[in-house]
Amino acid sequence: MNIGLVIAILAVILISMILHELAHGVVAYLLGDTTAKDEGRLSLNPLKHLDPITSVALPLLMFIAGGPVFGGAKPVPVDSRRLKWGPFGMALVAIAGPLTNFILALISFVIFCHVGLFSENNFIGVLAANIVTINLGFFVFNILPIPPLDGSRLLYAIAPDGVRDVMEKMENSFGIWLVFGLIVIFSSVLTTLMSGMITGIVQFFLHLVGAA
DSSP: OOHHHHHHHHHHHHHHHHHHHHHHHHHHHHTTOOHHHHTTOSSOOGGGTOOIIIIIIHHHHHHHHTSOOOOOOOOOOOOGGGSTTHHHHHHHHHHHHHHHHHHHHHHHHHHHHHHTGGGOOSHHHHHHHHHHHHHHHHHHHHTSSOTTSHHHHHHHHHSOHHHHHHHHHHHHHTTHHHHHHHHHHTHHHHHHHHHHHHHHHHHHHHHHTTOO
């Protein structure tokens, strides 16, 4: 394992997560909730956002194991009662994070294709490919409709009250432990699902740049 590449990948993971969380806070602020700003989370300082397990150990372990890279930072505090448009405002806050990763992946892909980095079988080429796949991994993982992942907020916005109650109880009772349990129990299924979705998105990118 190239130590320099591992360090570079870790930097990509950290930057991608920071921008993901910052997007949540900025959209919340634009929709009327200043909680993230008041608590100093509208910052590019990694110490404000990172969790040693979910932000560093988990994604780095997935990279070394050769699976799709995913993980998460400390959730940005949001007071949904202060947001415009109620649950739909919260859904916009939620989707801002993974959408940021998707946009980062798309912009990186277009630039790297234009300058021919993907054809390079060296450190730079491998790093370029990982910048795209890591951000797509964060996008795909976080849009899964499992509380407390961001995708659950999209489902919450359109779900009937009974389903919302169940989702709130799941999030409050189990939270991230439910996600960890699913990762452990269904790791192979999750890896296959995410890999398939990432491959499909990359094929879409290739069509966009006329390379497919």
